[in-house]
Amino acid sequence: VSFRTKVFLSITATVVFAVWMVAGIVSALVTKSFERLDAQRTATLVAQFHREFERRGAEVVRRLEAIASSDQIARIAVDLGSPQFDPGKYYDQAQILAREQSLDFLQLVGPDGSIISSAEWPARFGYKESWLPQLGDTKNVFLKREELADGAALGLIAVRTVRAGNAPLYIAGGQRLDQQFLETLPEVPGLRVQLYDAFDAAAPPLVREVRQNPREMTRTTAQAASTAIPLFGRENQLLAILLVENSRSELASLKNYIQGTALLVGMGAVLLGLLLSFWTASRVTRPLRQLTSSVREVAQGKWDARATAESKDEVGQLARDFNRMTEQLIEHRDRMIQAERVAAWRELARRLAHELKNPLFPLQITIENLQRARETPQFDEVFRESTTTLLAELDNLKTIVGRFSDFAKMPAPELEPMDLNRVVQEVVKLFDAQIHAPGRPPVEVTLELDENLAGIEADPEQMRRALRNLILNALDAMPAEGARLTIRTQNLDDKVALEVSDNGAGLTPEECERLFTPYYTTKQHGTGLGLAIVQSVVSDHRGTITVHSEPGQGATFRIELRIELKA
Amino acid sequence: MRLHAWAWLALSSLPPFSLAGATLPRYGGALTVDLSSDSSEPVTPLVTETLVRLNEKGEIEPQLAVAWQRDADRKRWRFSLRPKVGFHDGEALNGSTAAPSLGAALRKKFGEVNITAGGQALVLQFDRAVPDLLTELASPRMAIFRTSEKSVLIGTGPFRVAVWEPGHKLALAAFEDYWGGRPFLDSVTINLGTTKETGDIFDIPFSQTRRVLPERIRIWSSPVRELMALVSDRVQPEAFEALSLAIDRAPIVNVLTQRRGEAAFGLLPQWLSGYAFLFAPPRKQTTPQVRTAPSTFSYPANDGFARAVAERVALNARDAGIVLQPTANPGGGVRMVRWQLESSDAGAELSRMAGLLGMPERANSLNASKPETLYEVERALLDAHRVIPLVYLPEVYGVAPRVHNWSAGFRLHLENVWVDP
Numbered sequence: 001v002s003f004r005t006k007v008f009l010s011i012t013a014t015v016v017f018a019v020w021m022v023a024g025i026v027s028a029l030v031t032k033s034f035e036r037l038d039a040q041r042t043a044t045l046v047a048q049f050h051r052e053f054e055r056r057g058a059e060v061v062r063r064l065e066a067i068a069s070s071d072q073i074a075r076i077a078v079d080l081g082s083p084q085f086d087p088g089k090y091y092d093q094a095q096i097l098a099r100e101q102s103l104d105f106l107q108l109v110g111p112d113g114s115i116i117s118s119a120e121w122p123a124r125f126g127y128k129e130s131w132l133p134q135l136g137d138t139k140n141v142f143l144k145r146e147e148l149a150d151g152a153a154l155g156l157i158a159v160r161t162v163r164a165g166n167a168p169l170y171i172a173g174g175q176r177l178d179q180q181f182l183e184t185l186p187e188v189p190g191l192r193v194q195l196y197d198a199f200d201a202a203a204p205p206l207v208r209e210v211r212q213n214p215r216e217m218t219r220t221t222a223q224a225a226s227t228a229i230p231l232f233g234r235e236n237q238l239l240a241i242l243l244v245e246n247s248r249s250e251l252a253s254l255k256n257y258i259q260g261t262a263l264l265v266g267m268g269a270v271l272l273g274l275l276l277s278f279w280t281a282s283r284v285t286r287p288l289r290q291l292t293s294s295v296r297e298v299a300q301g302k303w304d305a306r307a308t309a310e311s312k313d314e315v316g317q318l319a320r321d322f323n324r325m326t327e328q329l330i331e332h333r334d335r336m337i338q339a340e341r342v343a344a345w346r347e348l349a350r351r352l353a354h355e356l357k358n359p360l361f362p363l364q365i366t367i368e369n370l371q372r373a374r375e376t377p378q379f380d381e382v383f384r385e386s387t388t389t390l391l392a393e394l395d396n397l398k399t400i401v402g403r404f405s406d407f408a409k410m411p412a413p414e415l416e417p418m419d420l421n422r423v424v425q426e427v428v429k430l431f432d433a434q435i436h437a438p439g440r441p442p443v444e445v446t447l448e449l450d451e452n453l454a455g456i457e458a459d460p461e462q463m464r465r466a467l468r469n470l471i472l473n474a475l476d477a478m479p480a481e482g483a484r485l486t487i488r489t490q491n492l493d494d495k496v497a498l499e500v501s502d503n504g505a506g507l508t509p510e511e512c513e514r515l516f517t518p519y520y521t522t523k524q525h526g527t528g529l530g531l532a533i534v535q536s537v538v539s540d541h542r543g544t545i546t547v548h549s550e551p552g553q554g555a556t557f558r559i560e561l562r563i564e565l566k567a
Numbered sequence: 568m569r570l571h572a573w574a575w576l577a578l579s580s581l582p583p584f585s586l587a588g589a590t591l592p593r594y595g596g597a598l599t600v601d602l603s604s605d606s607s608e609p610v611t612p613l614v615t616e617t618l619v620r621l622n623e624k625g626e627i628e629p630q631l632a633v634a635w636q637r638d639a640d641r642k643r644w645r646f647s648l649r650p651k652v653g654f655h656d657g658e659a660l661n662g663s664t665a666a667p668s669l670g671a672a673l674r675k676k677f678g679e680v681n682i683t684a685g686g687q688a689l690v691l692q693f694d695r696a697v698p699d700l701l702t703e704l705a706s707p708r709m710a711i712f713r714t715s716e717k718s719v720l721i722g723t724g725p726f727r728v729a730v731w732e733p734g735h736k737l738a739l740a741a742f743e744d745y746w747g748g749r750p751f752l753d754s755v756t757i758n759l760g761t762t763k764e765t766g767d768i769f770d771i772p773f774s775q776t777r778r779v780l781p782e783r784i785r786i787w788s789s790p791v792r793e794l795m796a797l798v799s800d801r802v803q804p805e806a807f808e809a810l811s812l813a814i815d816r817a818p819i820v821n822v823l824t825q826r827r828g829e830a831a832f833g834l835l836p837q838w839l840s841g842y843a844f845l846f847a848p849p850r851k852q853t854t855p856q857v858r859t860a861p862s863t864f865s866y867p868a869n870d871g872f873a874r875a876v877a878e879r880v881a882l883n884a885r886d887a888g889i890v891l892q893p894t895a896n897p898g899g900g901v902r903m904v905r906w907q908l909e910s911s912d913a914g915a916e917l918s919r920m921a922g923l924l925g926m927p928e929r930a931n932s933l934n935a936s937k938p939e940t941l942y943e944v945e946r947a948l949l950d951a952h953r954v955i956p957l958v959y960l961p962e963v964y965g966v967a968p969r970v971h972n973w974s975a976g977f978r979l980h981l982e983n984v985w986v987d988p
Contacts, residue, residue, distance in 0.1 A: 088822035092774050123878035126818050149878050150892070 007284070008277030015269030023262035027255050034254075038225045038246040041191055042218075045244055046229060048185050049193070053156070056175060057141030061158045063101040064173045068160040072097060073108075073171065080110060081165035087116040087125065094119040098173065105146055105155045106173040109133075119173075121149050132170040135234075137161040142234040143177065145197065154178065154197045154231075154240050177240070190247040192224075197240040207241050214238045224248055287315045291322055303330045347518075348404075355400045355527070359393040366390050400527075407518070407529045413459035413540045420496055420561075421449045423460055424487055427467045434475070441480050448488040454496055454563045458541055466537040469530040470500040470557050476523060477504030477555065495543075495560045503554040512547050534559075592972065596986040597754045600979075601769035605734040605760030605869070608707070610979055613739060613755070614655075615710035615722030618646055618669070618689075619701055625911035627701045631660065631711060631723060632689075641696040648687040652746045654713055655727035662689045665711045672709045698935075702915040725750040725982035735759055751972075751985035760869075767967040767986065773824045773872060776963055783968045791829050791836045791959035792908045795876060797864070798924065801900050804952040806889060810901075811955040812848070813887035814880055819958050823875050827963060831956035834920050834945050839913050842942050846949065846956075863899035864891045870905075876957065877903055905960075913941055917948075924953050 067073060076090055090108065098106035098119035106119040113130040137160060144157040157174035175181070182193045196207045203211075206219045206228045214230040225246040233239045290308050297305035303326060309319035366386040373382035428445060435443045474485055488499040507515065507522070514520050516535040521528035538545045538559050549555035602609070618632035632646040652660040662684025673680045673691065681692040691700075703709060712722040719728050725745045730738035739755040758766065764781070776786060799807045816830035829836065832846035866877040877893035880903075884891045891901065906923060908916055914933050921930035921944070929947050934940045948954065966973055969987040974980055 086821075088818075088825060089777055091822045091825075121878070121882075122875060123882045125822055127882070149881065 005277075007281045008273055011276050011280075012270050012273035015273055016266045019262050019265045019269060023258055027258050030254055030258065031251060034248070034251040035220070035225065038248075041188055042225075042227045042244045042246060045185065045188060045191060045193060046227070046242070049182075049242060052181075052185055053177075056156055056177075056181070057158070060103070060141055060156055060174050061139075063103055064158045064160050064171060067097050067101055067103075067106070067173065068162050068171055070097065073162055073169065074164065076108065076116070077162045077164035077167075077169045080167045080169055087114070090117045091125055092122065093117045095122060101173075102175075103173045104153075104176040105157065106171070107132075109170040109172065111167045111169075113170075116169075120146055120153075123149065129170075129172070132159065132172055133168075135159060136168075140234075141174075143231055143239050144174070144233055145239055146174075152197070154195070190250055192245045192247065194243045194245070195240055196243060204243065207243055210241050211238065220248075222248065222252070284315075287311060287319060291315070291319050294319075294322060294326075298326055298329075303333065351527070352404070356397065359396045359400070362393050363390060366393075403527055403529060407533060407536075410533070410536050410540075411462075413462050413537070415457045415459060415541075417455050418458045418460050418463065419453075419455055420458075420463070420498060421451075421453050421489055423463050424449060424467065424489065424498070427464050427471065428487065430468070431471055431475070441478070441483060443475065443478060443483040443485055446484065446486040448486065450488075450490045450496075452491065453489050454491055456496055456561050456563050458561065459537075462537045462540070466534040466559075467498070467500070469534050473530055473557075474500055474502035474504070474555075477502050479504060492560065494564070495562055498559045498561070499556055501554060501556040506551045506553045507547065507549040507555055508551055512549055515547055516545070592751055592985045593988075594749070594751050594985070595753050596751075596988060597756065598752050598768070598970065598981065598984065598986055599766035600755065600757045600981075601761050601763050601766035602757060602759055603762055603770050603772065607733070607737055607757075607759060610737060610739075610757050611710065611720065611722075612707050612724065613726045613979060613981055614720050614724045614728055615707070615712040616724050617707065617709050617711065618648075618665075618704045621702070621705045621910045621912065623911070627705060631665070635701070637700075641698050641700070642693045644691045644693075644697070644700055646689045646691070648689060649746060650687055652723055653744055654723055655721050655742055656713075656715065658713065658721075660711070660723055661687055664713065665689060668712050669709060676703060676708075699915060699918070702910065702912050706909055726755060729754070745982075747982070750982040752981065755981055764965060767970050768973065769965050771963045771965050773827055773960075773963065774875075776825045776827060780965055784965045785968070787964045787966050787973070788827055789962040790838055791961045793960040793962070794831060794834060794836070794904075794906045794908070794920075795873070795957045795960055796831065796834075796904055796906070797880065797901050797955040797957060798904050799901055799953050799955075807901075807952045807955065809887050810880075810884050810889050810891075811952075813889065814883045814955065814957065816958060819876055819879055823872065823879065824958060824960065827961055829959040831959045833956055834948060834954070835913055835916060836908075836959045839908065839911065839916065840941060840945070845942070846945075862891060862901070863894045863896070864901035864903065865894055865897050865899050866903040867905060868895040873903055873905065880957070903957075917941060917944055921948055924948060924951075926951060926953070 072093060076093065079085055079089075087110065094106045094108050094117035098104070104120065107129060108116040108118075109129050109132045110116050111133065113128045113133050115124050115127050115129055118124045138158075141156055141158045144155050145152050146155045146157075154177045155174040156177050157172060160171045162169045162171060177195065179195060182195055185193060196203050204226070206217060206226050210217050210228040210230055214232075216227065216229050218225065218227045220226070225248060227244045227246075229242040229244070230238050231240040231242055287308065287310070294305045294307040305326065307319035307322045309316045309323065366389045369382055370379075370386045373379045373386075376382070424447065428447065434440075435445065471485070471487075475483075478485070482503070484501075484503045486499075486501040488497075488501075490497050490499075511522060516531050518529060518532040520532075521530075534557075535545055538561070541561055543559055543561040545557060545559050547555055547557050600610075616630050618630060619627050619635075620630045622628050629649070631649050631652060633649045634647040635644060637644045648660055648662065648665060654660060654664065658664055666682045666684045666689065669689070670680065670682045673682075677693060677695075677697060679694055683690040683692070697703075710722065712720055715721055719731055721727075723746070725742055725747065726739035727742045728737065729740040730736060736759065737757040739757070741750045741753050743749050756766075763769070764771075771780075771786065776788075780786065797810070816832075820826060820828050820830050830847075831843075832848065833840065833843040835843060837843040864877065864881070866873040874893065874895070881891045881893050904923070906920060909919070910916060914935060918927070918930040918933060921927050926948060929951070930944055932940055933944055949956075971985050971987070972983050974983075
């Protein structure tokens with residue numbers, strides 16, 4: 001993750017967290033305020049309900065008083081005392097009186113509790129309302145579930161007794177307590193009042209809960225805050241439940257607004273964080289990027305690369321330290337080069353001395369033999385042998401010098417399209433005579449050449465020389481018996497590979513590491529230039545050479561060459 | 568079928584109500600009738616007539632037909648139409664003009680019938696014996712009429728239709744050329760489906776019969792001539808029998824009809840059959856308790872009295888464990904019906920009721936010469952547990968003092984009514 005991204009994430013996270021915290025706190029405060037307001041509104045409405053309940057009750061009493069004092073009732077009361085009383089005459093009287101006084105319920109009941117006339121259920125004449133004689137006259141208004149032809153209804157009921165003789169006439173009347181009654185309450189937006197007098201499965205859970213445990217309860221959900229108030233009858237039996245539901249839609253919309261605003265602010269914060277992080281990162285990372293660029297240049301070999309160290313902060317200090325470090329590296333490199341040159345010259349001198357000392361000693365002996373034989377009769381024979389030896393050793397010296405000369409004068413490769421398989425076959429053919437020479441241990445040569453090997457651009461002569469050196473190196477490393485030489489070619493993606501493997505004694509890791517160093521050899525009579533020449537050829541062709549070997553497991557030299565050198 | 572002797576006795580004990588005053592009849596004047604029902608059926612006999620009619624004694628007497636003959640097996644009937652009778656639009660009554668409406672009514676009742684018209688003769692050929700044809704022909708359903716291009720009824724009765732607003736108003740004018748002589752009244756306005764009581768004649772709901780009426784208005788009550796009953800369409804017989812036993816008819820009679828009706832335990836009222844008391848149950852009987860699924864039971868729509876009775880029946884039914892919800896909407900397993908008696912022929916009425924109950928075959932054993940078959944058929948109909956008679960109802964009218972010579976039989980008779988100026 002880049003520094004800029006880190007700065008961006010840090011700033012954004014900080015701002016978003018801050019916005020989230022503020023939004024959360026504001027939401028919590030708003031919720032609390034709303035809950036307080038809900039409770040106040042519910043209490044107000046419930047108080048209003050109770051006031052309306054009392055007002056309606058007083059109204060019912062007043063209307064019932066009017067009925068009780070009416071001429072019709074007086075006539076019925078008088079008639080009631082007559083032995084010939086015919087209740088059928090007054091069958092619809094309750095309906096007429098109820099209509100006049102706008103009562104929903106009205107029953108005229110005789111002394112024995114028999115209904116003389118019923119407004120709410122006219123067909124019930126003659127049936128008993130035995131609770132009325134037991135209750136008698138009462139000043140109180142009470143709730144009562146009234147049975148009707150099509151079900152039941154909740155009523156606000158009052159009772160009056162009229163006597164014209166010994167037989168009392170009971171008048172029970174009232175008004176419905178239903179949703180219409182609730183609609184007379186002042187309308188409060190967002191507040192819904194419902195009356196449940198049937199506790200069936202369709203009733204809300206809170207109503208059913210209060211039904212089980214009749215006491216006032218409040219429940220709050222995401223949609224509404226509900227308060228259920230039980231309403232009891234004359235004998236304290238639960239008759240209905242008033243449910244006040246406070247819609248929380250306003251709260252929800254306000255919360256949504258807060259969340260929306262927070263989201264917008266958060267998005268703005270992200271945008272701001274992006275800009276800030278861009279700006280901050282630019283300010284902070286510019287010297288770092290310059291430093292990084294300088295490091296890359298150094299890595300690419302530009303040792304004179306320098307970092308700008310304008311600021312006096314840690315980054316500036318880092319740039320100055322970097323510059324000091326590169327200066328020290330250059331000094332160290334120069335010293336190393338110098339030391340390596342000296343070492344190389346010393347090694348060259350040592351090699352030259354070693355290489356030249358070997359033929360010089362026979363030369364010295366031969367010349368001393370000639371001097372001693374000059375006065376002897378075998379001088380001619382000695383002369384002839386000595387000159388032959390001298391020539392041979394001189395030729396040897398010439399060869400040694402030629403090798404060094406060749407290595408020193410390694411020409412630049414002349415590139416041309418080349419078939420590597422063909423070069424391999426030609427070189428191997430050159431070694432046929434040496435490999436199959438009589439008296440020499442047999443060598444099993446295996447060629448695993450890729451028939452579809454891509455053509456490359458290379459200098460065929462230099463490649464032959466390199467391959468020759470590798471084969472010679474392999475033949476030198478071969479065991480006396482069971483010698484195997486394997487040469488492979490194969491296509492890679494944009495390269496071709498050439499492998500030369502032997503089953504010789506193998507190399508140690510240290511030997512592998514120094515193998516391509518000029519004048520380094522593991523052989524007694526090697527110049528240490530063979531593999532150095534191979535590496536030089538491969539390097540001139542922008543290829544790579546590697547060796548894979550373990551002691552006792554043979555060695556494999558692998559050359560990888562680009563198909564297109566221009567690419 | 569003739570009225571039985573005992574029924575005659577009962578009928579004769581109900582003196583026809585007449586408001587004939589001391590003044591002589593006079594022509595002219597208009598009469599207004601207010602009816603709570605929106606059906607024009609009770610008043611169509613003022614406009615249309617039948618070939619024969621039943622008099623108050625239940626006897627067949629000529630109306631548009633003056634004579635008739637039948638063959639021995641009662642399949643072929645020949646009627647001689649009254650001459651010089653015209654329809655309200657001037658068309659003469661003859662076989663050709665009478666055949667269409669009569670043929671349609673006969674085919675509806677009897678199926679295939681071949682009618683041959685020739686001059687004033689009308690020959691009816693049935694493919695089966697029709698012994699009670701004359702009684703059937705006396706029914707208003709067999710009226711002879713024509714219709715105008717505006718579907719206005721054109722009959723031969725004492726009044727012609729002047730204005731017809733279906734369900735609201737029927738205005739009639741005296742038919743000057745009525746074969747029986749011009750009616751006294753110049754016009755009659757019948758307001759239908761109204762609860763107004765401003766007319767000269769108006770029907771009064773039972774619940775209002777005990778109230779104080781406007782000055783000099785007198786209440787006229789007919790003998791019971793309507794049966795209110797429950798008919799089961801698909802209720803189990805056991806439940807229906809339990810319902811029958813659960814219903815207490817006394818409160819219905821005493822309170823809902825204000826003692827003007829009669830408890831009904833049979834199909835025909837006592838005055839018509841003479842044996843209705845035989846169906847009355849013993850005073851004390853236990854109502855079996857049954858449990859039935861709630862169902863609706865329908866009563867005639869826009870009928871306040873029917874609704875009150877239905878609610879009472881539902882209340883009684885609930886006591887027996889039968890949950891019935893009265894409704895004005897048709898449907899449900901039980902329906903309340905109101906069957907008007909159309910004649911004083913007990914056999915014909917019983918036969919008609921058997922048809923209405925969907926059991927016309929049960930009336931096949933009726934034999935005019937064997938009065939006991941009447942009881943047997945009615946008992947069989949009741950034992951089928953398809954019908955529960957509830958109450959017999961009379962008609963109750965308020966009649967203004969200016970109305971004279973008013974009487975109401977099985978239909979409104981206004982042709983002889985005259986009014987003070």
